[in-house]
Each structure stands twice: as C-alpha cells, then as structure tokens.
Amino acid sequence: MTDASEGRADLSALEEDTALGATRVMARVNRRISAERDLWGGVRLRLARFAIPAVIAAAASLAAIVLGRVKAPAPDHFAQVVMGEGPAARWVSENRRPDIAELVALAAPVR
C-alpha cells in the first residue's frame, strides 16, 4: 500500500454492533410512534364519548332557549287548547276573575 489513506478502513469489527444498533433504533422509533398514535387515539375516543355528546346537549339546550324566546306561548293559546270555548276560556284569555252573574249563569243549566 503506497498511501495508507487510500484504501477503505476496515470497520468490520463494528459491523455486528452497527446492525444490532440500527435494529434497536428502528424498533424504538416504531414503539414511540405507536405510543403517540395510541395517545391521540385515546384523546379522540374520549372526545367522542364524552365531550361531543356534551357539546350536542349544550347546543340543543341553547337552541331550545333561543326558539322559546322567539315564540313564547301566550295564555290565550293555552285557554283555547285546553278549554276550547265558553266563559272559562274567556276568563283565562282576558286574564280576569269571573263575576257572580257569570258564575250563576254557568251553574244554571246544571241546576
């Protein structure tokens, strides 16, 4: 050999350690990636199980409140639905107490 720097350095003694080291590195990287995936998968699962239903429930409640404000039921609607027609429906819809004459008139057919 004319120049000691020309030929390749013989590193074959390190070969076994290098191959094993590379295999260990691959395995460790794969494990870390799997763990990372599991972590995020778990977070998403918890979100799906708890957070998302909670958000839907909150949105539904909010919608009910908003819609309720837009169209609140009036007393006269209630009276019309429950009592139909007659003096009692009028008392409710006009928001007043019945007077004696009306009560007497209402009771008269029964007597």
Added chain:
Amino acid sequence: MTLEADPRSDAELVARARAGDDLAFGALVGRHARAALAVARGVVGDLDLAEDVCQDALFRIWQRLGDCREPARFAAWMARAVHRHALNAVRRRRTAPLSESGEIVAAGPSAQQNIEAGELKRRLERALAELSVEQRTAVLLFDQEEWSHAQIAGALDTTEAMSRQHLMLGRRRLRTLLGTEREGA
C-alpha cells in the same frame, strides 16, 4: 419483515408517511437507520448514546415530516437533522466522545474468539474516538455505509473536497493509532 426491500422511492414513502401511513415511515427508517446511526455516532462517539440520539431524532423527523421540502432527497435531509440533533445532545450533556471504561466483552462458549473480537472492536472504537467529529463521520459514512462524497457533503453542509479531506485524514489517523496500539501491545 424486510422493510429495506420496499421497492418504492423515498419520495413515494415520504408522501405516504405524510398521509399517515406509519408502515411507509417504518420503511424509510429501515432503509436509512444505519446511515442515521453512523451520523449520530460520528458526532457523539459512543454507540449507546448514538442510538438514543438517533431514535429521538428520527421520532422528531416523523413529527416534522411536512418540513421535508425535497422528499426525493430525504436521506440528506434526515442526516442533517440527525447531525444537528447529535450536536445539540453533545452540548446538552457535555458528553465525552467515548467512555474508556464500561466496555463489555462478550463471553460464552467460544470465549477466546469473543475476547479477541471484543479486543479488536475496543481498539477500533478507541481509535475512532480519537478522530475529530468530521473525520469520524466521514469514515463511518464512507467506509461503513458506502455513502459517496456528494452524499456526505449534502448531508453535512460541507463540500465534497472537504469530505475527501476529512476521510483521508481520518483514515490516516485511524491506521496510525491502530498501528501504534499494535506495536505497543
């Protein structure tokens, strides 16, 4: 599983890995793990520490795969990232290039052979530890991983001429150190 034998190009594997295909990233790691380890070992010296640095760097590479602008040149991009990570690790840990103690010589049925192989390995590791980071990295990448000077230059942000220079000086020093040890032994 022979990940190294995956016929897809680095660019294809990077694209698949970016889309969430972890097997594709596994194939990339399988293809380039030795080179990544050689780069890390070139900087930190010790193989065990190089493995720690290397796996940490590769995990970060997986997390930041979107930053790889030229997927076809993934190997160079990866080597640069591992190189930076290893330099930072050395700075953080203030680690000596190679521990003189704590070497394990394999023992077993063919104990004499193991002792001789262990001794040779130890001498080689000691000699490598005497090289500069640049020389060691060039020797490991060129002589062990069979990278070209163009690849080394691209990966380590240097020139091909400098890579040749580091390799030549590294080999020369390695042979001197091993010859001296042999004479002294």
